[in-house]
Amino acid sequence: MNFKQWISIYFTKHSETKENHINEELRTHYFKTTKEKAFQILKQHYEQSAHYDLLGASEEHGELCVQLKQGKQAFIVVSIIMMKPYYTAIDFSVTTESNMPIDFGFSYKVIKQQYEQLKNKLPFIETSLAHKIHV
Numbered sequence: 001m002n003f004k005q006w007i008s009i010y011f012t013k014h015s016e017t018k019e020n021h022i023n024e025e026l027r028t029h030y031f032k033t034t035k036e037k038a039f040q041i042l043k044q045h046y047e048q049s050a051h052y053d054l055l056g057a058s059e060e061h062g063e064l065c066v067q068l069k070q071g072k073q074a075f076i077v078v079s080i081i082m083m084k085p086y087y088t089a090i091d092f093s094v095t096t097e098s099n100m101p102i103d104f105g106f107s108y109k110v111i112k113q114q115y116e117q118l119k120n121k122l123p124f125i126e127t128s129l130a131h132k133i134h135v
Contacts, residue, residue: 015107016093035082
């Protein structure tokens with residue numbers, strides 16, 4: 001990790017994943033499932049956990065809005081997109097709710113934690129697959 005990456009992780013209060021992120025841990029993760037199944041598993045996970053409040057869910061758009069209540073407060077948006085059958089992309093956007101302009105990497109850690117929990121629930125394929133999938 002170079003200095004610019006380190007600064008972008010620790011001196012912000014917002015982190016998000018994307019297909020070609022410079023940090024490999026923050027690249028879109030792909031799972032071998034359908035959009036509907038991934039949506040239901042994630043929705044159930046957030047509803048049953050005492051650490052989260054599910055604020056909104058749109059299965060049609062494949063998005064969940066979640067409030068993290070454990071320790072620091074954070075707002076999480078989960079985006080679920082089925083690229084082709086059984087190739088489903090899941091992205092996270094996390095904003096730490098704080099009076100300070102930085103969160104010292106908390107939003108980054110939340111994303112890593114979300115992906116680790118998700119890998120225990122769904123079969124993981126790999127990161128950054130869009131260039132390999134011909135849709």
